[in-house]
Amino acid sequence: MPKRxxxxxxxxxxxxxxxxxxxxxxxxxxxxxxxxxxxxxxxVSLPAYVSGELERERVMMRTLRDYAExxxxxxxxxxxxxVRPRIRGRTSGGEVKTASGKTFEYDALxxxxxxxxxxxxxxxxxxxxxxxxxxxxxxxxxxxxxxRHPARFASxxxxxxxxxxxxxxxxxxxxxxxxxxxxxxxxxxxxxxAEIFRTKxxxxxxxxxxxxxxxxxxxxxxxxxxxxxxxxxxxxxxxFGDAVREMEENNGAVRIRTTAGRDIVADCVAxxxxxxxxxxxxxxxxxxxxxxxxxxxxxxxxxxxNKYLETEFPNVWAAGDAMRCAADGEPQGSQNWSSAVLSGxxxxxxxxxxxxxxxxxxxxxxxxxxxxxxxAVLKWENGRSFFKSNxxxxxxxxxx
Numbered sequence: 001m002p003k004r005x006x007x008x009x010x011x012x013x014x015x016x017x018x019x020x021x022x023x024x025x026x027x028x029x030x031x032x033x034x035x036x037x038x039x040x041x042x043x044v045s046l047p048a049y050v051s052g053e054l055e056r057e058r059v060m061m062r063t064l065r066d067y068a069e070x071x072x073x074x075x076x077x078x079x080x081x082x083v084r085p086r087i088r089g090r091t092s093g094g095e096v097k098t099a100s101g102k103t104f105e106y107d108a109l110x111x112x113x114x115x116x117x118x119x120x121x122x123x124x125x126x127x128x129x130x131x132x133x134x135x136x137x138x139x140x141x142x143x144x145x146x147x148r149h150p151a152r153f154a155s156x157x158x159x160x161x162x163x164x165x166x167x168x169x170x171x172x173x174x175x176x177x178x179x180x181x182x183x184x185x186x187x188x189x190x191x192x193x194a195e196i197f198r199t200k201x202x203x204x205x206x207x208x209x210x211x212x213x214x215x216x217x218x219x220x221x222x223x224x225x226x227x228x229x230x231x232x233x234x235x236x237x238x239x240f241g242d243a244v245r246e247m248e249e250n251n252g253a254v255r256i257r258t259t260a261g262r263d264i265v266a267d268c269v270a271x272x273x274x275x276x277x278x279x280x281x282x283x284x285x286x287x288x289x290x291x292x293x294x295x296x297x298x299x300x301x302x303x304x305x306n307k308y309l310e311t312e313f314p315n316v317w318a319a320g321d322a323m324r325c326a327a328d329g330e331p332q333g334s335q336n337w338s339s340a341v342l343s344g345x346x347x348x349x350x351x352x353x354x355x356x357x358x359x360x361x362x363x364x365x366x367x368x369x370x371x372x373x374x375x376a377v378l379k380w381e382n383g384r385s386f387f388k389s390n391x392x393x394x395x396x397x398x399x400x
Contacts, residue, residue, distance in 0.1 A: 003028040009112035010034025013320025013344040018072050020348030031073040046139045047192045080281045092314040108351040111318040115275030126249045129268040177203045185272030186213040191373050193270040206238040223387040234374045277302040307362045309347045319343035338366045
């Protein structure tokens with residue numbers, strides 16, 4: 001009887017696992033349940049798409065025909081609400097239920113749901129003026145916004161900030177600016193959003209809750225100083241140790257009051273305050289005891305796996321942003337594209353069991369990756385950061 005593989009998540013980790021399985025097991029039933037309506041696309045290409053450097057066809061990595069040719073069953077726009085694992089004698093499997101009422105049986109299950117944006121308490125206040133960049137739909141919405149507001153866009157917020165003469169005295173480019181944006185957050189996607197809006201001639205201000213980007217965990221002080229100098233050279237302001245307290249629409253603009261008492265007026269707000277990686281439909285017996293300890297300590301969560309990407313429950317694996325690998329002690333994640341691809345390959349091989357000729361593939365977190373920003377590169381290698389002025393990015397922080 002053909003083995004039934006169920007993969008929750010249609011991003012790069014999930015699809016890599018599905019295609020890895022199909023390359024070795026031509027008979028197995030492979031189904032992919034994806035919350036998104038689109039086939040696989042490149043998350044790392046979203047900034048270039050929004051900026052107009054790439055067209056949509058260059059962003060898409062697979063078509064529906066590709067899935068059909070590989071005999072991979074894709075179920076788009078399906079949200080999983082429950083996983084019911086079970087053990088019967090010497091065999092184990094289970095079923096997956098979706099919000100639309102579908103039920104899928106599995107022999108081997110992969111959780112590759114990526115992450116979801118952290119909820120922001122102000123999302124519904126002026127929703128038409130709040131932007132994110134997590135999905136293709138987010139990118140489509142941003143691109144439409146820029147198409148509707150070309151360089152001749154008259155910014156009410158910019159006019160309120162002062163006269164051209166007064167702005168010039170403060171070194172601000174009122175004549176060149178077509179609008180003002182607040183980028184709330186201090187991570188990779190915040191960097192991408194800031195560069196996109198600056199390219200579109202917006203005045204950009206970072207609003208970061210912590211004392212520096214990444215809360216000081218990933219970048220040493222010298223590299224962070226170089227980063228802030230880079231922002232100054234590109235006309236980007238940064239406010240640290242502050243956050244939005246309340247927000248309202250004010251005569252066509254967004255008025256923000258911060259926890260430190262600042263009063264800021266902008267045309268729109270770009271949100272990049274992090275992602276949550278623990279799937280809400282996964283039972284605790286799959287998440288694992290280490291994940292529960294992390295939850296109590298309020299540390300980043302996910303599905304805890306061993307070096308083979310196995311959970312504590314039989315025949316359930318995890319890959320991509322959703323997994324936390326505890327191979328070397330404390331569970332660690334790596335939310336970048338390279339990690340998503342490599343974990344998808346390893347999970348696919350290990351899910352096959354005898355179909356993979358009995359060999360088990362060990363997963364290791366990638367030791368290095370980098371991100372380009374305003375012509376420079378921030379590079380991480382073995383936990384250390386390096387700031388480079390010439391762009392040669394190796395792998396993007398966008399995972400899946």
